[in-house]
Amino acid sequence: MRAFFDTSILVASFQRDHVHHTPSIRLFSSANRGNFACGMHSLAETFSVMSALPVVPAIPPEQAVLFVEEVRERLTVISLTEAEYFSTIKKTAEAGFRGGRVYDALLLACAEKSGADEIYTWNLKHFQALAPHLAARIRNP
Numbered sequence: 001m002r003a004f005f006d007t008s009i010l011v012a013s014f015q016r017d018h019v020h021h022t023p024s025i026r027l028f029s030s031a032n033r034g035n036f037a038c039g040m041h042s043l044a045e046t047f048s049v050m051s052a053l054p055v056v057p058a059i060p061p062e063q064a065v066l067f068v069e070e071v072r073e074r075l076t077v078i079s080l081t082e083a084e085y086f087s088t089i090k091k092t093a094e095a096g097f098r099g100g101r102v103y104d105a106l107l108l109a110c111a112e113k114s115g116a117d118e119i120y121t122w123n124l125k126h127f128q129a130l131a132p133h134l135a136a137r138i139r140n141p
Contacts, residue, residue, distance in 0.1 A: 004111035005031070005038045005075065006104075006121035007045040009141065014050055014067045020122055023141040027120060031074045039110035040079040041103060043068050078110040085109075097130065105130050111137075 005028070012024035051064035071077075080088065085106065092105040104123065108131045111119045119138045121127050128135040 001035060001117050002115050003031075003036050003118040003120060004078075004114050004116035005036065005042070006107055006119070006123065006127070007038075007042040007049070008122040009120050010038065010042060010046045010067075010071055011049045012122065014046070014070075015053065015055075017055070020141075024122075027141040028074065033074065033076050036074065037076040037078050037110070037114040037116065038071060039107040040077050041106055041110075043071060043077065045103070046071060076114070078114045080106065080109055080113065084113070092130070095130070101126065101130060108134065 008020075009024050009028065012018040012020040013028040015021060018024070047061075047064045047068050050059050050067050051061050053059055088105050088109040089102055092102045097105065104126050108119070108127060112131075112134065117137060119127065119134060120141050121138060122140060124138060124140060127138045131138070
């Protein structure tokens with residue numbers, strides 16, 4: 001079995017006060033590079049979100065980098081070629097999706113490329129709408 005993590009799972013894993021922290025960290029803690037993956041873009045998203053959370057005390061950039069390092073240690077990071085990246089953007093536009101939904105579409109393209117049997121996210125509706133052919137594989141932890 002191969003599983004893929006959306007950024008929402010990673011952020012919830014590292015943020016103790018997140019409503020989905022417990023199921024996310026349980027799943028993330030069981031992850032290993034042989035069977036679990038995430039998209040390259042999730043590294044930047046995880047850093048961005050964790051270093052900008054409105055929490056007290058604030059999470060310093062150095063700590064956010066440690067979270068990203070933990071992701072790299074536990075998960076296989078999947079990237080898209082330039083052609084795959086552009087093709088995903090084009091398909092997203094042709095399907096009528098706008099704005100930031102393209103980032104979810106790019107992660108779904110990485111999930112598909114990884115051969116994931118399960119795609120974990122807290123954004124079920126968005127992911128299933130973007131990739132109805134993968135809907136049966138998309139789930140919460």
